Amino acid sequence: MGGGKKKEVKKETGLGLSFKKDANFGEWYSEVVVRGEMIEYYDISGCYILRPWSMGIWEVMQVFFDAEIKKMKIKNCYFPLFVSSSVLEKEKDHIEGFAPEVAWVTKSGKSDLEIPIAIRPTSETVMYPYFSKWIRGHRDLPLKLNQWCNVVRWEFSNPTPFIRSREFLWQEGHTAFATKEEADEEVLQVLELYRRIYEEFLAIPVIKGKKSEMEKFAGGLYTTSVEAFIPNTGRGVQGATSHCLGQNFAKMFEINFENEKGEKGMVWQNSWAYSTRTIGVMVMVHGDDKGLVLPPKVASVQVVVVPVPFKTADTQGILDACAATVETLLEAGVHAEGDLRDNYSPGWKYSHWEMKGVPLRIEIGPKDLEKNQVRCVRRDNGSKQDITRDNLVEQVKVLLDNIQQSLFDAAKVKRDASVQVVKTWDEFKDALAQKKMILAPWCDEEEVEKDVKERTRGEMGAAKSLCSPLEQPELPEGTKCFASGKPAKKWTYWGRSY
Ligand code: 87F
Numbered sequence: 001m002g003g004g005k006k007k008e009v010k011k012e013t014g015l016g017l018s019f020k021k022d023a024n025f026g027e028w029y030s031e032v033v034v035r036g037e038m039i040e041y042y043d044i045s046g047c048y049i050l051r052p053w054s055m056g057i058w059e060v061m062q063v064f065f066d067a068e069i070k071k072m073k074i075k076n077c078y079f080p081l082f083v084s085s086s087v088l089e090k091e092k093d094h095i096e097g098f099a100p101e102v103a104w105v106t107k108s109g110k111s112d113l114e115i116p117i118a119i120r121p122t123s124e125t126v127m128y129p130y131f132s133k134w135i136r137g138h139r140d141l142p143l144k145l146n147q148w149c150n151v152v153r154w155e156f157s158n159p160t161p162f163i164r165s166r167e168f169l170w171q172e173g174h175t176a177f178a179t180k181e182e183a184d185e186e187v188l189q190v191l192e193l194y195r196r197i198y199e200e201f202l203a204i205p206v207i208k209g210k211k212s213e214m215e216k217f218a219g220g221l222y223t224t225s226v227e228a229f230i231p232n233t234g235r236g237v238q239g240a241t242s243h244c245l246g247q248n249f250a251k252m253f254e255i256n257f258e259n260e261k262g263e264k265g266m267v268w269q270n271s272w273a274y275s276t277r278t279i280g281v282m283v284m285v286h287g288d289d290k291g292l293v294l295p296p297k298v299a300s301v302q303v304v305v306v307p308v309p310f311k312t313a314d315t316q317g318i319l320d321a322c323a324a325t326v327e328t329l330l331e332a333g334v335h336a337e338g339d340l341r342d343n344y345s346p347g348w349k350y351s352h353w354e355m356k357g358v359p360l361r362i363e364i365g366p367k368d369l370e371k372n373q374v375r376c377v378r379r380d381n382g383s384k385q386d387i388t389r390d391n392l393v394e395q396v397k398v399l400l401d402n403i404q405q406s407l408f409d410a411a412k413v414k415r416d417a418s419v420q421v422v423k424t425w426d427e428f429k430d431a432l433a434q435k436k437m438i439l440a441p442w443c444d445e446e447e448v449e450k451d452v453k454e455r456t457r458g459e460m461g462a463a464k465s466l467c468s469p470l471e472q473p474e475l476p477e478g479t480k481c482f483a484s485g486k487p488a489k490k491w492t493y494w495g496r497s498y
Contacts, residue, residue, distance in 0.1 A: 008343065009343060009344065015351040015352065017031050017035060017290070017291060018031065019031050020289050021288060021289055022232065025232045028289075029283065029287075032287050032291055032355075033161045033280075033283060035355050036355055036356050037051050037053045038050070038051055038053045038161075038279070038283070039054065039161045044166075045159060046154075046155060046159035046164075047165065048165055050169075052300070054276075054279055056298075056299075056300030057279055057282070057294070057298045057300070058276055058279065060201065060297070060298045060300075061197055061202075061274075061298065062148065062171075064197065064201065065171065065193060065197065066148075068193050069190075069193070072186070074175070075144065075145055076147060077145050077146070077147055079127055079147060080120075080126065081149075082105070082118065083120055083125060084117060085116060085118060087126070087129060088102070088118045088125050090253070094124065094125070094218065094219035094248075095125075097218065098121060100154075100156075101154050101155060102118050102119070102153075102154065103118070103119045103121075103153075103166075104116045104117065104118050104119070105118075105119065119152045120149075120151055120152070121152060121153045122151055122172065122273075123147065123149075123174065124271060127145070128174075128249050128252075128255060129253055131174075131176055131267070131269075132255045135256070135257050136257065136258070137257055137258045138178055138257055138258065138260060140257065141176060141177060141178045141267065142176060142177045142178070143176045143267075144175040145174050145175065146171055146173045147171065147172055148169070148170075149172070150170075151167070151168060151170060154166055162277055162278075162279045162281075162283070163277055163280040163498055164277075165276075168275050168276050168277070169275060169276045170273045170275035171273060171274065172271065172272070173190065173271060174269070174271050175270045175271075176255060176268070177268045177269070177270075178257065178267065179268060180268045183244050183269065184244060186270055187243070187244050187272070188224070188242075190242045190270075190272045191208055191240075191272075194226045194239065194242065195208055197240070198226055198281075199408065200297070201295065201297045201298050202281070202295055202298060203282075203286065203295040203407035203408040203411060204239075204281060204285050204411055205228070205408065205415050206226040206227060206239050207227045207466075208224065208225075208226055208469065208471075209224065209225060209226075209227060209467025209468050209469045209470055209493065210223070210224050210225075210467060210468050210470065211223040211241075211467055212446075212465040212492070214449050214464075215464060215465055215467075217241070217243050217245075219248055219249065220245040220246060220248065221246030221247075221248070222243070223241055223242075223243045223244075224242045224243070224467075224470075225239065225240065225242070225467055227466045227493065228415075229415050229419075229437045229495075230498075231414045231415065231418045233284075234436065234437075234495065234496060235497050236437055236493070236495045236496070237277070237281055237497060237498040238466075239278065240273065242272035243271050244268070244269075245270060245271055246268065246269070247269070250266040250267045251266060255267045282294075282298070285411050286357075286380075286407055287357070290355065291355035291356065292357025293357045293359075293380055293407070294358065294379075295407050296359040296400040296401075296403050297404055299335065299359055300335060301335055301353075301356075302336065302358070302359055302400055303329055303334055303335070303336040303358070303359070303360045303362055304336070304349075304358045304360075304362070305322045305325050305329075305361075305362045306322070306339050306346055306349045306353075306361060306362070306363050306364075307321075307340060307363075307364055307365075308346045308365035308366075308368075309366075310365060313366035313369075317369055318365065318369055321368075321369055321389075322338045322340060323340070325338075325389070329392070329393065329396060332393040332397075334393065334396055334397065336362075346363070350377075354379060357379060358379060359380070359400060360376055360377070360399055360400060361379070362375065362377075362396075363375040368386070372388060372389050373388050374386070374392065378399065380403050380406055381406065415437075418435070418436055418437050419436065419437050419439060420434070420436040420437070420438050420439070421440070422438055422439070423440070423441065423482060424482055425482060428440060428483070428494070429456075432456060432494075432495070436495070437466070437493055438493065438495055439469075439493055439494075440491070440492060440494055441475060441479045441481060441482055441488030441492075442468075442481050442483070442488055442490060442491070443481035443486040443487065443489055444492075448483050448486075449464070449465055451483065451484075452464070452494070460496060461497075462496070463494050463495055464496075465492050466492075466493040466494060467492070468492045468493070469493065475491060
């Protein structure tokens with residue numbers, strides 16, 4: 001403080017989290033999303049406010065994904081939030097198991113609606129009557145639509161911000177093709193985009209795979225997904241899904257077309273989605289005891305610049321250097337922000353921005369000013385490095401790239417260490433008790449999966465199949481199923497899951 005009247009400066013760094021990630025994971029998570037200013041709790045259970053800090057991450061992923069699907073000639077649209085009961089319940093298989101989660105509007109003001117109206121839990125039934133109307137001939141195909149929207153699923157199991165909330169944001173893609181081959185190809189193209197969101201943006205390793213008959217979307221033909229893993233809880237988490245719906249919905253909604261030869265055919269359809277759950281997985285994987293840890297590619301603030309004035313030193317010079325540093329970085333496309341507030345101490349600011357997970361902190365003090373340098377401190381590993389202001393931009397960019405890569409590498413090392421290959425039921429039970437993600441040879445029979453669920457039931461929740469990886473390791477002739485002893489057909493990941 002440059003002499004004169006003393007201002008009240010907040011110094012206390014008693015800002016840390018009260019829970020440790022390894023000791024109390026659930027409490028740590030709830031605390032970190034709030035203290036990191038991503039989430040505010042709301043007075044309706046299972047609903048959360050997404051503050052700018054998390055919305056900014058969602059927007060970065062939106063920009064990427066939206067541009068990629070536009071390259072695939074998929075067009076954005078918007079369908080209504082409300083569904084009539086007759087339409088919603090048209091596809092019986094589809095809605096069967098989900099019915100308890102559908103929320104209904106029954107009143108306007110004080111009077112009852114004549115017919116209750118549902119709020120979309122997903123939009124198959126909202127959109128497909130119009131697919132039927134818009135598709136007549138082969139020239140109307142493919143029809144490729146996407147919408148960015150909210151959906152509501154009135155879940156009863158314990159709500160968790162981002163991971164399981166009653167309202168969430170997502171994109172849902174719905175496409176229709178003349179042939180199964182085209183549909184099959186798109187399923188995998190979209191799955192690859194989901195892999196890139198996780199691995200290139202959120203720095204989280206995922207496994208691309210196919211769901212079992214039990215775990216697939218019941219209304220569809222087959223389901224693919226990207227699966228992530230949370231080592232702390234030993235739970236798998238479905239990161240995003242890309243379904244081939246086959247012709248089930250086409251049959252139900254009469255989505256027919258006439259081909260070149262004048263023959264009638266039914267369309268082949270896909271649907272695919274990723275949601276704000278992505279953000280929760282990111283917090284769980286990278287966060288630490290100091291708070292959030294954001295990968296640079298999704299952080300709204302990549303670099304925070306903090307002045308470190310000292311009693312006798314040239315405070316104005318330091319503030320000017322900070323402002324200039326921010327300006328230089330912004331001009332170079334680096335998301336930088338200066339924290340020049342004079343009512344907080346540098347130490348307070350350090351913990352504040354660490355809590356929010358900003359990837360890189362730049363400190364400028366009297367010594368730095370003298371030497372025309374800045375001090376860089378990495379959020380991911382705490383390492384410090386002085387860099388000259390002459391090639392600030394270049395070096396900051398290198399640092400941010402390194403942080404992005406290190407986060408992915410560290411997460412992959414942890415994930416890989418959590419994977420256990422097993423051959424027998426005993427090995428499976430042991431691995432499950434050790435919170436592993438289990439890769440096991442399986443006979444691919446539904447009865448056997450039911451049996452696995454039954455035999456692993458307990459307060460932690462039953463184990464289920466997560467996916468059969470698209471990239472299958474070699475399965476030697478004569479390999480037995482870990483659970484039934486019958487001949488194994490494929491390698492499948494198993495575990496508890498969110
Ligand atoms: C909850 C209530 C009613 C999931 C539900 O995955 C219906 C449903 O259909 C429901 N929860 N689902 C499955 C959603 C399938 C599919 N929809 C389009 C996707 C991707 C996007």
